[in-house]
Amino acid sequence: MNDTTFAVLGTGGIGRRALEVSEDKDDLTPVAACDRHGVAVDHGGLDVDELLAATEGNIASDGGATVDDGGASSGVKQAGEERGVAASVQAEPTETPIDDVIAESGAIDAVLIALPNLEHDFIPRVAERFAAADYEGVLVDVLKRSRVIGMLDDREETLQGSGITFVCGAGATPGFLTGAAALAAQSFVEVHEVDIWWGVGLKSGYEDNRGTVREDIAHLDGYDIETARGMTDAEIEDLVDEHDGVLEFHDMEHADDVLLERAGVCDAEDVTVGGVLDLRNDQKPTTTTVTVTGETFDGEVATNTFELGDETSMEANVNGPALGYLKAAVRHNRAGDYGVFGPAELMPGF
Numbered sequence: 108m109n110d111t112t113f114a115v116l117g118t119g120g121i122g123r124r125a126l127e128v129s130e131d132k133d134d135l136t137p138v139a140a141c142d143r144h145g146v147a148v149d150h151g152g153l154d155v156d157e158l159l160a161a162t163e164g165n166i167a168s169d170g171g172a173t174v175d176d177g178g179a180s181s182g183v184k185q186a187g188e189e190r191g192v193a194a195s196v197q198a199e200p201t202e203t204p205i206d207d208v209i210a211e212s213g214a215i216d217a218v219l220i221a222l223p224n225l226e227h228d229f230i231p232r233v234a235e236r237f238a239a240a241d242y243e244g245v246l247v248d249v250l251k252r253s254r255v256i257g258m259l260d261d262r263e264e265t266l267q268g269s270g271i272t273f274v275c276g277a278g279a280t281p282g283f284l285t286g287a288a289a290l291a292a293q294s295f296v297e298v299h300e301v302d303i304w305w306g307v308g309l310k311s312g313y314e315d316n317r318g319t320v321r322e323d324i325a326h327l328d329g330y331d332i333e334t335a336r337g338m339t340d341a342e343i344e345d346l347v348d349e350h351d352g353v354l355e356f357h358d359m360e361h362a363d364d365v366l367l368e369r370a371g372v373c374d375a376e377d378v379t380v381g382g383v384l385d386l387r388n389d390q391k392p393t394t395t396t397v398t399v400t401g402e403t404f405d406g407e408v409a410t411n412t413f414e415l416g417d418e419t420s421m422e423a424n425v426n427g428p429a430l431g432y433l434k435a436a437v438r439h440n441r442a443g444d445y446g447v448f449g450p451a452e453l454m455p456g457f
C-alpha cells in the first residue's frame with residue numbers, strides 16, 4: 108500500500124495515543140492534528156514526539172465546568188493561549204480547528220475522528236462539513252452510541268457523492284469486538300446471541316480520559332446523556348469516589364448491536380454489551396470477552412469465544428483497530444468504494 112497521510116481530530120486521551128500508535132504502523136504519516144483550541148499541520152509529517160510532549164498533562168478538555176485556573180490546582184494546563192495542542196511548536200491557536208483541517212484535506216488521505224460525542228449529531232455534522240468541501244478520502248470515527256449510526260446512514264448519499272469512505276464505530280467496542288463477533292459468527296448459519304463484556308483499567312483516571320469517562324457515566328442507572336453532560340468535573344470525580352473508582356455497566360447502548368445487524372450477522376436485540384471500568388488501576392477489572400452463540404449448518408449449537416489478553420490496554424485496543432480500519436478504508440476508497448461502513452462489514456460476510 109502506498110504511503111497514507113492522515114489527520115486526527117481531537118488530541119485527547121484517544122487522539123494522542125492514536126498518533127503514538129501510528130509511529131509503529133507501516134505507511135501511515137500523521138500530517139495534521141487539532142483539538143478545541145489549536146491546530147498543527149505539516150504535510151511532510153508531524154513530529155509526534157514533540158506534539159505528545161507538549162500535550163502531556165495538557166489536554167484541552169471539554170464538557171462540564173472545567174475549572175479555568177490555568178491548571179494551578181491540578182498541575183494540568185487547560186487554559187490560556189497555549190492550552191492543549193497549541194502548546195506544540197508545530198501548532199497555532201485557532202477558533203476554527205476543524206475547518207482548518209478541512210482546508211488542508213486535499214492532501215490528506217484519511218481522518219481519524221477522536222472527538223467527544225455527547226451531542227449525538229456532532230460527528231455526523233463533522234462528516235457533512237468534509238463532504239461540503241468535496242473531500243475525497245476516508246473518515247473513521249470511534250463513536251459508541253447505536254443511534255448515531257442511523258444519522259450517518261441518513262447522510263450516506265452526500266458522503267458517496269463526495270467520494271468519502273466512512274467507517275463508523277471503529278474503536279474497541281464498537282469496533283474491534285464487533286469485528287471479532289462477525290468473525291466468530293462464521294461457524295454458524297444462525298446466530299442466537301452475541302455478548303460483549305469488557306474490562307478496562309485506567310489508572311490515569313478521569314483527568315486523562317474525560318470524553319470516555321463522561322460518556323460512559325451516561326450509561327449508569329439514573330444517568331443519561333443530558334445529566335452526564337451537565338456534570339461538573341468535581342461532580343464526576345465525586346461519583347467516581349462513591350464507587351471506589353470502579354464503575355460497572357449493563358445493557359449499554361453500544362453500536363455493536365446495529366453494526367452487527369447491518370452486516371446481517373444477527374438482530375440488534377440479540378446483542379448485549381456491558382463491562383467494568385476501573386479508574387484507580389491499570390490492571391483490567393475483568394477479562395474482555397466476546398461470546399457468540401449460534402447453530403451450525405449441521406444442527407449443533409455452540410458458543411465461540413474471543414478473549415483479549417489482560418495486558419492489552421484500552422488505548423491499544425481502540426487505536427490499533429481504529430488505524431487498522433483506517434488502512435482498510437483507504438484500500439476501499441482507492442478502489443472507488445464510497446459510503447458508510449461498519450467494522451463488521453469489513454470482515455468476512457455472513
Ligand SMILES: NC(=O)c1ccc[n+]([C@@H]2O[C@H](COP(=O)([O-])OP(=O)(O)OC[C@H]3O[C@@H](n4cnc5c(N)ncnc54)[C@H](O)[C@@H]3O)[C@@H](O)[C@H]2O)c1
Nearest residue numbers: 117118119120121142143167223224278279280316318319
Ligand atoms: N469505541 C471505543 O471503543 C471507544 C473507546 C474509548 C473512547 N471512545 C470515544 O472516543 C472519544 C474521545 O474520547 P477521549 O477520552 O479521547 O476524550 P477527551 O475529552 O480526552 O478528548 C477529546 C478531544 O476533542 C477535542 N475537541 C472537542 N471538541 C472539539 C471541537 N469542536 N473541535 C476540535 N476539537 C474538539 C478536545 O479539545 C480534546 O482534545 C469519545 O467520544 C469516546 O467515547 C471510544
